[in-house]
Amino acid sequence: MNMNEQNTLAVKELLYKMADDLLILGHRNSEWTGIGPMLEEDISFSSMAQDKLGQALALYQLLNNLGEADPDTVAFTRNDLQFHNSELVEYPIGEYDFSLMRHFLFDNAELLRYTMLMDSSYEPLAKLARKFRGELKYHKFHGDTFVMQLGKGTEESKSRMQSSLDFCWNLALGVFEPSPYEDTLIKEGVWQGEEALKAQWMEAIAPVIEAAGLTIPDENTWKPVYGGRGGKHTENLQPLLDEMTEVFRVDPGAEW
Amino acid sequence: MIIKSLDPRISRAELDGDASMEKELQPLEHFETYEVFHQKKRGQHHTHVGTVHAPNPEMALLFGKEQYGRRGMSVNIWVARTGDIFASDYDDSDIFTTTPEKQYREATPYKVMDKINEYKAKQGS
Numbered sequence: 001m002n003m004n005e006q007n008t009l010a011v012k013e014l015l016y017k018m019a020d021d022l023l024i025l026g027h028r029n030s031e032w033t034g035i036g037p038m039l040e041e042d043i044s045f046s047s048m049a050q051d052k053l054g055q056a057l058a059l060y061q062l063l064n065n066l067g068e069a070d071p072d073t074v075a076f077t078r079n080d081l082q083f084h085n086s087e088l089v090e091y092p093i094g095e096y097d098f099s100l101m102r103h104f105l106f107d108n109a110e111l112l113r114y115t116m117l118m119d120s121s122y123e124p125l126a127k128l129a130r131k132f133r134g135e136l137k138y139h140k141f142h143g144d145t146f147v148m149q150l151g152k153g154t155e156e157s158k159s160r161m162q163s164s165l166d167f168c169w170n171l172a173l174g175v176f177e178p179s180p181y182e183d184t185l186i187k188e189g190v191w192q193g194e195e196a197l198k199a200q201w202m203e204a205i206a207p208v209i210e211a212a213g214l215t216i217p218d219e220n221t222w223k224p225v226y227g228g229r230g231g232k233h234t235e236n237l238q239p240l241l242d243e244m245t246e247v248f249r250v251d252p253g254a255e256w
Numbered sequence: 257m258i259i260k261s262l263d264p265r266i267s268r269a270e271l272d273g274d275a276s277m278e279k280e281l282q283p284l285e286h287f288e289t290y291e292v293f294h295q296k297k298r299g300q301h302h303t304h305v306g307t308v309h310a311p312n313p314e315m316a317l318l319f320g321k322e323q324y325g326r327r328g329m330s331v332n333i334w335v336a337r338t339g340d341i342f343a344s345d346y347d348d349s350d351i352f353t354t355t356p357e358k359q360y361r362e363a364t365p366y367k368v369m370d371k372i373n374e375y376k377a378k379q380g381s
Contacts, residue, residue: 034264035264035268038287038309039309040308040319040322040323043319043322043323043326044318044319044321044322044323047322047326048322138321138322141318142318145314145315145318149312149315
């Protein structure tokens with residue numbers, strides 16, 4: 001694709017929101033390390049959190065190649081208003097049912113997003129998408145398996161998963177907040193856009209939710225939580241950033 | 257008396273040190289174990305790499321991949337319920353006593369064929 005000014009802005013906006021989602025959720029999920037419900041799951045969930053940080057780093061590197069600051073500066077020196085993540089990913093980890101449901105809803109979307117991006121006209125991103133796909137397939141497999149397992153588990157596990165689904169739903173719809181550059185990105189073949197992704201996502205998760213014996217909230221109540229992409233966040237994000245950057249801020253110029 | 261430990265997970269569990277440590281496991285309290293086997297390359301043997309706790313084979317596969325597959329390459333995993341493994345008895349270990357003497361039965365050359373072929377190919381090129 002021709003990286004003229006408009007196209008570059010559009011690609012940067014896309015990269016920022018994808019990378020910020022991964023950094024923030026990767027950090028959140030890593031908060032379970034050491035306190036997961038069982039050893040095997042503690043390791044699996046932590047390992048996936050680490051995958052997300054690695055993916056975020058690769059995307060920040062692409063931004064760096066497009067003229068943005070280096071990955072550490074971008075990740076550790078912005079405040080909440082400069083982050084483009086969806087609100088879904090910034091909520092505290094809560095109880096395990098919430099963290100699992102968020103992971104299920106988010107990672108199903110991620111796998112489809114990166115599958116679309118494998119054909120991107122922006123070749124560096126297409127290359128990354130092909131590389132990440134295997135990791136994301138496992139993340140989806142993990143999320144789907146747990147939702148099925150707990151949806152069909154005990155009365156308590158089922159009701160917990162259902163209330164987490166109800167709580168997450170509008171936040172998850174907010175992941176697909178349209179970009180101001182949506183038309184450019186679609187026209188230039190960067191990818192098919194948020195609307196197309198949301199439709200595919202719905203098709204992917206609906207059968208899993210149904211097979212798990214859970215119910216998607218009634219369509220009349222759907223109200224996507226938008227704003228995160230433009231820097232509007234809940235009170236949960238800044239404390240996360242403060243904690244995440246604590247060590248970095250001690251000596252920003254340190255060589256590690 | 258509540259047990260205090262250096263491991264925060266133990267302290268958090270608020271275990272009663274006075275109560276008998278032997279208690280009966282309740283359903284769902286502890287999962288059974290599965291043995292995990294990894295294959296490094298298609299066509300090679302699956303090798304036993306360890307054990308995971310899981311409630312069913314799907315979850316065992318899920319855990320097996322991350323416990324034993326997150327470092328180093330593998331192309332396939334098997335899991336099998338530990339209880340389904342039929343094993344010989346250590347009291348019968350003497351059935352193997354004369355094995356080391358029977359080198360004529362070993363197929364060592366086959367094991368290095370990959371390397372020999374690689375070497376030949378390199379010489380040929």
